[in-house]
Amino acid sequence: MSTAGELATGAEAPFWQALQDGRLSLQRCAGCGTWHWPAVWRCSACGGWEHAWEDVPMRGEIYTWTRNWHSFGGLEALEKPFVIVVVKLDGADGARLMGILEGDTSDVAIGCKVTGRVGQTLYADRSVPAIRWSRA
Amino acid sequence: MKGIAAIAGVGLRQYKRAEAPLPERGVLVRAVVDACEDAGFDPADVDGFATYGDDKNEPVRLMSDLGTKDLSWSSQVFGGGGGGIAAAFGQAVGAIATGQAKAVIVFRALAQGDSGRLSAAVMAHHLNAHMIGAGLVAPAQVCALRAQRMFEHFGVPRGTVEAFVRAANYHGEHNPEAVAYGKPFAEEAYRTARWISEPFRLLDCSRENDGAGALLVVSAERARDLRKPPVHILAVAQGAATGWGDLLENDDDDQYASAGFRAVASRLWARSGLTPKDIDVAQVYENFSAQGVASLIDHGFCDYDDVAEFCRFENLIAPSGRLPINTAGGNLAQGFIHGIGMPVEAVRQLRSESANPVPGAKTCLLAGGPGAPIVSSAIFGTEETLG
Numbered sequence: 001m002s003t004a005g006e007l008a009t010g011a012e013a014p015f016w017q018a019l020q021d022g023r024l025s026l027q028r029c030a031g032c033g034t035w036h037w038p039a040v041w042r043c044s045a046c047g048g049w050e051h052a053w054e055d056v057p058m059r060g061e062i063y064t065w066t067r068n069w070h071s072f073g074g075l076e077a078l079e080k081p082f083v084i085v086v087v088k089l090d091g092a093d094g095a096r097l098m099g100i101l102e103g104d105t106s107d108v109a110i111g112c113k114v115t116g117r118v119g120q121t122l123y124a125d126r127s128v129p130a131i132r133w134s135r136a
Numbered sequence: 137m138k139g140i141a142a143i144a145g146v147g148l149r150q151y152k153r154a155e156a157p158l159p160e161r162g163v164l165v166r167a168v169v170d171a172c173e174d175a176g177f178d179p180a181d182v183d184g185f186a187t188y189g190d191d192k193n194e195p196v197r198l199m200s201d202l203g204t205k206d207l208s209w210s211s212q213v214f215g216g217g218g219g220g221i222a223a224a225f226g227q228a229v230g231a232i233a234t235g236q237a238k239a240v241i242v243f244r245a246l247a248q249g250d251s252g253r254l255s256a257a258v259m260a261h262h263l264n265a266h267m268i269g270a271g272l273v274a275p276a277q278v279c280a281l282r283a284q285r286m287f288e289h290f291g292v293p294r295g296t297v298e299a300f301v302r303a304a305n306y307h308g309e310h311n312p313e314a315v316a317y318g319k320p321f322a323e324e325a326y327r328t329a330r331w332i333s334e335p336f337r338l339l340d341c342s343r344e345n346d347g348a349g350a351l352l353v354v355s356a357e358r359a360r361d362l363r364k365p366p367v368h369i370l371a372v373a374q375g376a377a378t379g380w381g382d383l384l385e386n387d388d389d390d391q392y393a394s395a396g397f398r399a400v401a402s403r404l405w406a407r408s409g410l411t412p413k414d415i416d417v418a419q420v421y422e423n424f425s426a427q428g429v430a431s432l433i434d435h436g437f438c439d440y441d442d443v444a445e446f447c448r449f450e451n452l453i454a455p456s457g458r459l460p461i462n463t464a465g466g467n468l469a470q471g472f473i474h475g476i477g478m479p480v481e482a483v484r485q486l487r488s489e490s491a492n493p494v495p496g497a498k499t500c501l502l503a504g505g506p507g508a509p510i511v512s513s514a515i516f517g518t519e520e521t522l523g
Contacts, residue, residue, distance in 0.1 A: 016265070038384045063385075064289075064392075066280035069331040072273050073256070081331070084270050086281055086385045096386050098270035110288050123268045130269025 012039035014053040019129045022118045025053045026092045037095035058116030058131060060089040063096055065108050077122035083108055085133055087116070103134040112136075137407060139522050141229040142359035142366035145175025145352035146480045150313065150471045156247040156346035164193050164245035165201040167348035171241065175352050176363030182352070184209035184237025186227045188220030189474050189505075190257060193245050209237035213374070213512070216261025217275070218421055218475040218505025219396075223512035225479070225502075226372030228353040238354065244476035245348035254344045254474060262509075266384050275423060276341055279507050280333040281385065283426035286393040287335060290440050292433075294335070296447035297425045300432075300461065301326065301339065301468060303452035304422070308465025311491035315345070316469035340425040342467035349476030351483065356522075367483045367516050370499070371408035373400045374512035382509045395427050395506030397434035397513065404513045405436070412436045415515070416497035417460045417485050419478035422467050427506035432461075435503060435513065454492040463492040478502060482516050 011027070018025035027039045031048030042049055063086040071080065083101040085108070088094050099116065101108060113136035121130045147170025149163050156163050172179040180203035185195035195210040209231045213220030221244070228240040251257060258275050272278060286292045302323075308316030329338040359366035377399035379388030391398060405411060412435060422428030429447055433439055437459060438446035446458070454460040464470040464481035471477055482500040484490045498521050504512040 037386055064281045064285040066277055066284055067331070067334040068271060068277055068280075070274075070276070070333060072277070074268075074273055075271055078271050082271055084272055084277060084281065084333075096384070098266055098272060098385055100271055110285065121269045121271060123273070126268070128265050128269040 010039070011041050015039060016129065018053070018055070019118055024056050024058050024116070024131070026056050026095060028052050028054055035093040035095060037092065056089060056091040059091075059136070060087040060114060062086070062108065062110055062112045062114060063088040064110060065101065067105070067108070074124045085114070087114055087133055097131060099131040099133045101134065102132045137229055137372065138370045139356050139368065141232045141353050142356045142368045143351050143479075143483050143516065144354050144359040144362045144364065144366060145171040145173070145177060146350070146483045147171035147174060148313075148347070148349045148477055148480045150345050150347035150473060150477065153344055153346055154248040156249070160245050160247035160250035160348070161193055161197065163247060163346070164243060164348040164350070165198060167245070167350040168198065168202060168241050168243065171350040171352045174364060177239065177352060179203065180205050182239045182241050183207060184228065184231050184240035186211050186213075186224040186231070186240055186242050187244055188213040188215065188224045189218055189244060190216045190261065191244055192251055193243075209240070213510070215508055215510040216258045217508035218423060219508025219511040220374065221421065221475045221479065221504040221512065222372055222502050222514035223374035223504070223510070225353065225369055225514050226374060226512070229369050229372065232353065232355055238358075240353045241350050242353060242479070243348065243350040244474045246344065246473050247346040248344070262382060274333075276336055277333045279424040279427050280336050282393050282430075282507060283335055283424065286426060286430060290393055292429065292440060293444045296429050296443050297340070298326065299447050299449045299452060300422070300428050301425050302449050303457075304462040304466040305469045306449075306453050307463050307492045308469025311464050311470060313491070314465035314470040316465050335426065336424055342423050342472040345471040345473055347471070347473040349473055349480050351479055365487055366519060367486045368519070368522060370410070370515045370517045370521060371404055372512065372514040373403035373407060374510060375400055376510055380509070393430065395430035395434045396508065396511045397431060397503070397506070400511055400513055401435045404515065408515050410499065410515060414499055415459065415501045416499050417454070417463060417494040418501040418503065419463070419466070419482045420461050420501070420503045421475045421478055421505045422462070423505055423507065425468070428461075431503045431506040435501065454490070454494045460492070460494050463490050463494065475505060486516060486518050
């Protein structure tokens with residue numbers, strides 16, 4: 001699995017391109033306006049094949065979280081413990097994105113408001129662009 | 137489906153992780169021969185194979201050892217986790233019903249020296265840049281996220297999960313073949329074990345063993361002529377509902393914290409004509425403790441409102457709990473060969489061979505690996521249940 005190959009292909013390629021430019025961009029059906037995440041080739045709501053990619057603010061609330069203590073292979077560069085969050089976006093019809101919560105994580109809870117910035121996660125010898133969230 | 141096929145023999149070989157005396161395929165051959173001997177059946181007459189969870193042992197490679205006369209059918213359920221375990225029995229029934237095979241071995245084999253760590257193999261099936269970016273690289277973390285929402289948002293008391301773990305350990309403590317044999321459940325050790333990924337501590341996580349399990353499935357009619365009482369496959373269901381699957385943590389809001397069985401469980405009950413009240417004993421696959429409780433909820437034994445009442449230790453143990461679960465110890469306390477010990481225990485219960493018997497048990501639920509994109513469940517029954 002090569003990061004470059006993975007990011008350049010697939011229905012979600014524009015997501016990665018935007019992320020590398022520091023933006024969050026998500027997919028919306030050009031026909032009926034339905035938001036799609038994960039990205040699709042075909043809109044199952046209207047049968048359309050054309051999609052637009054719209055910038056979405058990196059803002060939302062914590063949908064769920066886990067504080068990770070175990071040293072799983074490949075994540076040696078991340079200081080433990082670290083908190084993984086699933087964030088429900090304010091926009092994009094509430095699509096959820098995964099990420100790491102930075103800053104103060106002591107009183108993390110479902111429903112906390114967060115904002116994001118684009119960072120990088122080192123996994124083994126790969127660097128993957130990823131959203132870092134922090135309490136709003 | 138009822139009355140078509142039955143399990144006639146079981147074989148299970150379990151070792152400590154990375155300590156199998158033979159390579160994976162060798163252990164598997166042992167288990168297949170054990171299952172055939174249990175049934176009084178010639179291994180050379182096995183003509184079909186079904187498995188799940190990305191098992192690497194192609195049945196065609198077993199032919200020389202088994203003396204297979206004619207390999208006429210083999211199949212594998214999609215998915216890297218244990219979600220497909222019950223579905224493999226459904227495939228076997230389908231093959232027998234349509235004449236594509238007469239004697240099918242359902243199997244799973246795992247030896248770290250050959251297949252590496254199971255958690256890594258399961259994860260390789262799903263891992264992508266979204267997950268890596270979030271530091272999400274192991275099944276424990278994914279299940280932890282879902283369990284946290286079940287606890288924090290839906291208010292499921294953590295004591296329900298401890299009761300589940302305690303019941304599994306209680307059964308393991310009294311099963312000579314279990315890793316927990318002779319070891320009483322140490323409550324304090326459970327509560328203070330090191331964190332893996334909150335809300336999971338070490339003893340909330342199934343720890344894999346080396347080994348192999350095999351179950352011989354033949355027509356119900358043929359099973360009656362073999363050595364042991366037939367255990368009938370009454371119903372099987374597999375799949376995923378809309379809004380459940382490999383969705384980057386975007387499962388529908390009402391399914392996210394579940395074990396993923398909503399559609400599967402309703403099909404299972406509809407096909408069997410049974411309800412949760414008709415189940416005498418259950419083998420509930422628990423990769424992680426909370427997912428076992430979520431699976432009980434999904435299957436309709438209880439819901440968020442009464443889970444605390446249902447999931448109490450006394451209710452979950454043999455011989456006389458309301459629903460004895462994981463009566464050999466389950467993945468947590470019997471041992472974990474990707475779940476294959478659980479259908480073996482289901483068969484032993486219905487033949488009165490369990491180390492923790494549930495007297496008079498006629499039906500046993502097998503709930504497959506929870507939280508997987510594709511999940512499956514089955515109901516097994518004694519001759520009496522054919523009615």
